[in-house]
Amino acid sequence: MAGHSAGAMDVRNVIGALLVVYGVILTGMGFMADKALDKTGNINANLIAGLALLLVGGGFLAWAKLKPIVIPDDYVPDPDAHPHGQ
Amino acid sequence: MVPHLVMADTLIKANTADYLILAIYFCFVLGIGFMVKRNVSDSADFFLSGRSLPAWVTGLAFISANLGAVEIMGMSATGAEIGLPTTHYFWIGAIPAMLFLGVVMMPFYYGSKVRSVPEFMLRRFGKPAHLVNSLSFALAQLLIAGVNLYLLGSIVHALLGLPMGVTLVVAAAIVLSYITLGGLSAAIYNEVLQFFVIVASLLPLTLIGLHRVGGWKGMEDKITAAADAHPGVITPAHQQLDSWPGQALSGFDNSFWSVIGITFGLGFVLSFGYWTTNFVEVQRAMASESITAARKTPIIGAFPKMFVPFLTIVPGMIAAVLVTEIADLKAGGHPTGGASGDVKYNDAMLLLMRDVLPNGLLGLAITGLLAAFMAGMAANISAFNTVFSYDLYGDYLVKGKPDEHYLKVGRLATVAATVIAIFTASIAGSFSNVMDYLQTLFGFFNAPLFATFILGMFWKRMTPTAGWVGLVSGTIAAVTLWAGSKFGDWFTLPGQGLAFAAASTAFVVDIVLSVAVSMVTQPKPDKELVGLVYSETPKEMRTDPDEHTLPLFSRPLPLAGVALAMVVVLNAIF
DSSP states (O other): OOEEEOGGGSHHHHHHHHHHHHHHHHHHHHHHSOOOHHHHTSOOHHHHHHHHHHHHHHHHHHHHHHSOOEEETTOOOOTTOOTTOO | OOOOSSOSSOSSOOOHHHHHHHHHHHHHHHHHHHHHHHTTTTHHHHHHHHHTOOHHHHHHHHHHTTTTHIIIIIHHHHHHHHOGGGGHIIIIIIHHHHHHIIIIIHHHHHHHTOOSHHHHHHHHHOHHHHHHHHHHHHHHHHHHHHHHHHHHHHHHHHHHOOOHHHHHHHHHHHHHHHHHTTTTTTHHHHHHHHHHHHHHHHHHHHHHHHHHHTHHHHHHHHHHHHHHHSBTTBOOHHHHHOOSSOHHHHOOSSHHHHHHIIIIIIIIIIIIHHHHHOHHHHHHHHTSSSHHHHHHHHHHHHHHHTTHHHHHHHHHHHHHHHSHHHHHHHTTOOOEETTTEEOOGGGHHHHHHHHHOOTTHHHHHHHHHHHHHHHHHHHHHHHHHHIIIIIIIIIIISOSOOHHHHHHHHHHHHHHHHHHHHHHHHHHHTSSSHHHHHHHHHHHHHHHHHHHHHHHHHOTTOOHHHHHHHHHHHHHHHHHHHHHHHTSSSOOOOTTHHHHHHHHHHHHHHHHHHHHHHHHSOOOOGGGGTTTSGGGSOGGGGOOTTGGGSOGGGSHHHHHHHHHHHHHHHHHHO
16 A cells, blocks of 8 residues: 655654654763863763763764654545544 | 843752753654654554553553653652651552452443443433533543643743743743653553653652651651651651651541541542543553453562652651751741642642752752653643543534544634643642642542442442442532532541541442432443443453463562562551
8 A cells, every 4th residue: 555654744853853853952962061070070961961962862863863663545434533632 | 130031049059960861751752643643654563562462561651641740749749758658549549449450341342342431421321421421520620730830840840940821821832842742652652751851850759858857767767757756737747757647647546437438438439430431541541452461460560569669758758857948937937838838738849859860860860850740731631632632522512423523623722721731730739738629629530430430340230320429429429528528617637538528428428329310220231331341241241261371470479479478568557
């Protein structure tokens, strides 16, 4: 059956994108901004957290890419389905 | 000098990068809401990806819908105050209740298609019970919205330094615009996003905090030293560092009664009552594709949930020894600062963030907290709105008007509820620890509801009159006991023992009176109870014919067994 992927509506892509954006910002802060070593106990916390976010976010994007949700082209939504709560 | 809107000396010093992180989050959330609204022609994409949401997504949304004010601020506040016994909220409270929901209740909910508690009350017990329940539900939502608004306000205050009164109005305006701009139209997506942002900020906070105090051992040593230096003021260290018997939590001196109080009051009545009748959360599971996926939602949610204490309670414990103001408060001092002028335990998390997070991670943490409290309050307001406009206004006040009329009433109710929440937020702010307040509210409202619900589900003889009598008498009993201790001189229980006692009383009074009244009144005929009482619901309505085709650990029961075993291990270690 023909179909297309859920793309931006796939929640894994949304999570992945947000975490990657945050990862980029924090990694950048880790290199350039005030590291506030007195607060963190001499750890570059932004850098470590930023890299971890890039890794996890990238993982979500890769997962969505490798196993996409395919929506059949002849799909008709069920009017009784309420996927977002009340 | 002209007074500046934003005062120079704020509790938390956020910079441009922090605000950028915050702004990006709101672009994402509103963008998703916009996409959902615009893609009406394309709604297949949304609805199908929605309906085929795997259980890990609905499971995370399930716990995220609750990972707001209660968890983050309440648990860290209680952790700062009394230490590890706070974990009972998770390991005796939430986890067994979530597993029970998945194993026993969910097949029934999913099969009988009951969509809300008032709806169940109406169909099972008729109008009087429905009216009582709708009123108490609406009131509870307004009071809990106040807790969320107060905590949201405390963050806005920490950022901008405005007086608390002005802050509450600003925070209420933020929530109202979030609802108006469509923030609720994709609740599950937002909740899953929120979960990751919160973990991404609380995990570094905990790890850096532990690093600063010298690891777990260092934290224990410092807690012990502080307790030894202030005997009689600070809870003895051994009670803070071991979860059982938890006298500091229950307020009972006797360890036997403490264990009973925690297991029955907190574990059974409060937690089962909260988790099994809270449809804001149960609805997350309804979004999944099959009865098995719905059952697995709370069970899968239980796995991350059992580790949440390490991200909420442990930071509170760290704050009690690392943050000067909290350490001072715990030692009996009255430090100033914080959200309301005086430092309270509620401020533990924010102050720890101030002390250990560099700008950048600080922005991420603020984003997570703001998102959680805002979504929490928006959910309360929308739940109030639904019950008010359909269950109360539509059923009892003005019947039979066109849909537009009720939508308009709904919009007015949203604004009114937000304004009322500003006042209920002031009540919440008068408690040093919001957890005490929330548990008291749950005791008043959820405990009798749970009693009526569970009795009505499993005992077909229970009559419509017993339905409303039980609810009313349970709530009255809990309020009376609470007022007797608070304003009379009946007895005193420190900690959250009073809330546990009130909840247990409400439960027992409700059951006893419901049974007594049922004996002398007329039950409903069996055929009207199909789908509402367990014994009258055919097995096909509540089982999944395809379940045996799944691998063993993809089935609800074995999965729940694993979760239960893990919680027993956690109870044994800590």
